[in-house]
Amino acid sequence: MKPGDALPALEIPITRTLVVAGAIASRDYQDVHHDAELARQKGSPDIFMNILTTNGLVGRYITDHFGPRAVLRSVAIRLGAPNHPGDTMVLTGAIEAVAGDTATVRVVGTNAIGRHVTGTVTVTLPAGEAG
């Protein structure tokens, strides 16, 4: 593993179920995440994914790749284009730095309207796996 290495992309269909399930699993009952009518009244074309779900998906992307023994140390994300139902988000990542057993990974999640999320994750890998 070295800086510049790319992680395989992960495609995540943004279903209405994912948006709602993610919001409720994160205890976020804000109406714009489950009630399309109220979301429209607030100027959004539909419900949209909450930031905690995005955060969880970014974390999952990293641990799916590095395996169950990898430990997340930090996740920092910035949101852009909202994730609406019917869209697909494609997560991509690239190793930015490796220091000892810890890797810094740059993550970008793109949907049909642009970049939903850009972020940086640091993850500690089990001894011998940091390459």
Added chain:
Amino acid sequence: MVAVEREVSDGGQGEPGKPEDTGGPGKRHDEGKPQGEGKPQSSGTSENPGKPDDQEGMEKRLKAFEGRPCAVAGVGKDPVNAPMIRHWCEAMGDTNPAYAGSDAVAPPTMLQVWTMGGLSGHTGRAEAYDELLALLDEEGCTSVVATDSEQEYLRALRPGDEVGFQAVIESVSGRKTTKLGTGYFVTTRMEVRVGDGLVGTHRFRILKYAPARRRAGAPPETALLPRPVVNRDNEGFWAGVRQGRLLIQRCTGCGTPRHPWLPGCNTCGGPDWDTVEASGEGTVYSYVVMHHPPFPAFSPPYAVALIELAEGVRIISNVVGVPYDKVRIGQPVRLEFQEYGDELVLPVFRAAGEAV
């Protein structure tokens, strides 16, 4: 912390540290910029040069909130527990075995979940945060969108851990104009503990803003539509449009039609020309669908089409009569003229078969 039940356009059940979501009804205009590292970016338009006194006063009042607490001695509503972990993993599609079984840890990205107020609201919030939000409400900044979440995980949380938290208002930006509207970025930082031990930190940033006037999907504002630039080379074209005629330039030297209007012929170089009126028949030669960035006069998504006229020239225009996602290459279209208010007429193309 965050007050609940405000007119928010994105999440925020009122968590201490409840960042809200994604660009909400619109998007940050600095979408795509690196996250995390920096200050909120003022997007686009400048801060007022020579701020009026009242605005300076406002910013001073807002700055006074920096360093004040927004959550004191908050306590998680539930201890870290296997069912909530499992529900989270199901929602995320996360099958990591580290999050299940007798030695399970919670997904680190659940850090904030343990601090959420849920439907029953929050306990332990501090007045300062409510005061700050109320002040911004008074300014007309009634909507909220979360823009950033930055979490550090110092040690894993396990079922049974009782989470406590406190948070402070770290910074309040000056007034910024973004694509969503004009408002202020509020950054808070939360520390999450189990007993006396710090287990994680959580910084989040919201934009509290006055929504830009136009709503997505609303018809374009005629007054905002850009006007054609009429000059010596193309004034004949626009004169034709005003009369409901689409005039194509034609070289009198070699007979080649051309569009847009130019002072000379690209084929033979000849400077002389006359015009021929388009029959109005055409087909969609190509098109793009605009989703982003939004522009005040237009409501994305919309299709921008390159129409090939029967006379052989192509013109950029709009296809009317069909939704943006039903525009197709090769689609037959017919010219019509659309009026926007009293003073603007533009050629557009109606998809064939669509009743006027």
